[in-house]
Amino acid sequence: MCDSESRDYNRKIAKETPFVELPHVRVDMPLTKLNSMYVELDHARRVLREGNPEQKVVLASRILAQLSMKMNEASGGFLAARNI
Incomplete structure (x- = not known):
């Protein structure tokens, strides 16, 4: 897939869903969140x-x-409960 086809595909996906989907990667995050993370x-x-x-x-x-x-989210709150 060339660059322009890839861009067209990504635009199509972005219009159809509130998520970005690349051919080999799925990012379950709204575009606004991704944009704010990029700015950060x-x-x-x-x-x-x-x-x-x-x-x-x-x-x-x-x-x-x-x-x-x-890390606390990933541990299910275990780290916060232990004050780590």
Whole structure:
């Protein structure tokens, strides 16, 4: 599948469903959520590249908090119950 066919396929899928579907990957997330995640990643890259040390610490603590939350979700709340 060439690039234009791939783009057309992805646009068609995006119009038909609120989810992005690629030929080999299924991302069960609304497009707005994916877009906001991309914006967050772009901001993080910029901070890491150009930010001052204080901005980098804030970014690192935010990433650690999100990672902790995801680990807790994956464990079914076990980690939070044990105060880990």
